[in-house]
Amino acid sequence: MQQFLKGLPKVELHAHLNGSLGIESLRDLGERLYGSTSHKLLELSALRFQKNLDACFESFKFIHELTSTAEGLRFATELAVRDFAQDNVQYVELRTTPKENENYSRRDYLQIVIDAIEKAKEKYPDTLVKLLPSINRTEPVAVAEETVSLAVELAQSRSDLIVGIDLSGNPAHGKFSDFAPILARAREKGLKLAIHCAEIDNPSEVKEMLQFGMSRCGHGTFLSPEDIVLLKQRNIPIECCLTSNVKSGTVPNLEEHHLKRIMEADAPKVISTDDSGIFDTTLTQEFLLAAETFGLTHKQCIELTLEAVNHSFASDQEQKEMAERVAKYASTLQI
Ligand SMILES: [Zn+2]
Numbered sequence: 001m002q003q004f005l006k007g008l009p010k011v012e013l014h015a016h017l018n019g020s021l022g023i024e025s026l027r028d029l030g031e032r033l034y035g036s037t038s039h040k041l042l043e044l045s046a047l048r049f050q051k052n053l054d055a056c057f058e059s060f061k062f063i064h065e066l067t068s069t070a071e072g073l074r075f076a077t078e079l080a081v082r083d084f085a086q087d088n089v090q091y092v093e094l095r096t097t098p099k100e101n102e103n104y105s106r107r108d109y110l111q112i113v114i115d116a117i118e119k120a121k122e123k124y125p126d127t128l129v130k131l132l133p134s135i136n137r138t139e140p141v142a143v144a145e146e147t148v149s150l151a152v153e154l155a156q157s158r159s160d161l162i163v164g165i166d167l168s169g170n171p172a173h174g175k176f177s178d179f180a181p182i183l184a185r186a187r188e189k190g191l192k193l194a195i196h197c198a199e200i201d202n203p204s205e206v207k208e209m210l211q212f213g214m215s216r217c218g219h220g221t222f223l224s225p226e227d228i229v230l231l232k233q234r235n236i237p238i239e240c241c242l243t244s245n246v247k248s249g250t251v252p253n254l255e256e257h258h259l260k261r262i263m264e265a266d267a268p269k270v271i272s273t274d275d276s277g278i279f280d281t282t283l284t285q286e287f288l289l290a291a292e293t294f295g296l297t298h299k300q301c302i303e304l305t306l307e308a309v310n311h312s313f314a315s316d317q318e319q320k321e322m323a324e325r326v327a328k329y330a331s332t333l334q335i
Contacts, residue, residue, distance in 0.1 A: 004298055004333065005287045009090035009126075009325040011308035012272060012283050014194070014218055014239040016134070016168070017080055017096035017113070018063045019275025025079035026277065029066050032075055060278060069103045070112050077116035078123070080277075085124035087282045091312060091322055092127060095166040095194070097134040098147055106143075107150055114154070114161060128322075130313060132194060134166040135182070137174030144182045152189045163313035164192035164215065171199040176208050183212070192313045194239070198222040199250060216270075216311060221250050221258055228265045237268035237311040242289050243281040244274035254293045263294065270308040302330050 021029065034041040067073045077094075084092045096113060098106035110133060117129045133151040135144040148165060155162040165186045167179060183193055196218035198206045206223065210230060217223075217231060220238035231238060240259045245251040251258070262269045271286050273279070287301055296304075309322045 001291055001298070002284070002288055005284045005291070005301060006088060007329065008284075008287070008301065008305060009088060009322070009329055010283045010287070011270070011305055011312060011322065012084060012089050012092040013216065013270050013308055013312060014241060014272030014274055015080075015084070015092055015094055016275050017077060017094045018067060019060070019278040020080040020083060020094070020273070021063060021076060021277040022083045022282075023277070023280070025076075025083055026063070026066070029072065029076055029079060033066060033069070033072050063277075068101055070108070073104070073109065073112050074116045074119075077113050078120045081117065081120035081124055081127060081129055083276065084283075085127040087284050089127055089283055090325055091130075091309075091314060091318075093130045093132055093163070093194075093313060095132040095134045095168065097136045097139075097168075098150065106146055110150055110154060114158060117161065128314065128318060129161075130163045131161050132164045132166045132313075133162065134168050135179055136169035137167060137171070137176070137179060138169045139174075141178050141182070144179055148182050148186045148191075151186065151191060155189070155191060159190075160315070162191070164194055166218075167193070167195045168218070169196075171196060171202070176205050176212075180208070180212055192216075194218060198227070215313070219245065219250075220262070221245060223258070225261070225265070228262060228267050232265060232267035235268055237270050237307065238262055239270050239272045240290075241272050241274035242286055242293075243279045247279050254289060257293070259290060260294055268307060268311065269304070270311055271304055298333070298335050302326060302335055 030041045067076045098109040100106045133147050135147055151162055151165060187193055192215040194216045195209060195214040197209045197220060199219045199221055201222040206227060210227060214236060217236055217238045242254060242257050245257060246254060271290055273281055273283050273286055276282055290296055291301060305326050306323055309319050312319060
């Protein structure tokens with residue numbers, strides 16, 4: 001099964017750029033920025049290149065430090081694409097919150113990421129990359145307004161690359177209603193919306209979000225059975241990130257993951273990594289966990305991948321080509 005999943009031309013729809021760098025890539029990035037024998041790298045390595053959960057969360061801080069320069073951000077973006085390409089991911093939508101500091105503005109940030117994706121395209125031509133600028137709900141509304149304005153403006157010339165907006169950040173902070181008008185503006189301008197929804201148990205906010213609408217629902221951990229039926233009626237997929245949910249503690253264990261309920265309800269779903277680097281996983285590994293835990297067959301894994309193709313924000317032609325790659329792979333294995 002693992003070999004089959006590794007070879008499958010997979011589709012990743014829920015990946016945060018900064019969290020998607022694997023341990024090796026983090027080391028490469030640190031070496032490039034600080035030099036392989038620098039005191040700084042040794043210090044960071046000793047602290048953070050350990051595979052345990054505390055170290056995982058520590059690495060968020062570390063990654064922010066590594067990507068706080070234009071060079072670091074550019075190289076990190078390329079490495080994130082490399083990691084997905086190495087896992088045979090044929091399509092990935094990267095999400096990232098534009099940041100500003102003494103080295104770059106939010107506009108620069110997005111431009112650096114766009115340029116890096118372009119460069120990565122030459123190195124990893126089999127992996128198609130799209131970008132979703134993120135709104136971090138813990139930041140002020142004015143920042144979200146700037147992010148959406150930049151996304152709308154840049155999408156005018158790069159509608160092939162900037163395809164949507166993500167709403168994320170600590171779900172215990174910020175009010176969805178404060179961000180709804182900004183998200184509505186993005187939607188009016190043709191951007192799709194991928195919204196982190198029901199990550200924590202907050203039924204009134206889930207109701208607001210579902211009334212507002214979205215193209216895809218991130219996590220959906222605390223959706224009620226009625227909510228799942230509603231999403232099914234509206235053909236809105238739930239982006240299920242198994243390892244992320246278990247390691248971050250919103251789901252007690254894999255067996256109790258809501259993917260089971262979603263499959264039983266025959267509602268739309270996709271399997272995603274969320275932060276593959278932070279949670280030390282890959283999309284292959286996430287499929288394997290889903291297959292082992294819920295008894296998925298090869299055929300079901302193919303179907304899940306085709307479901308992800310259909311719910312991607314890629315163009316019709318791109319979706320057609322992705323589906324063909326999956327079909328070709330399945331036919332060579334006679335699945
Ligand atoms: Zn996420």
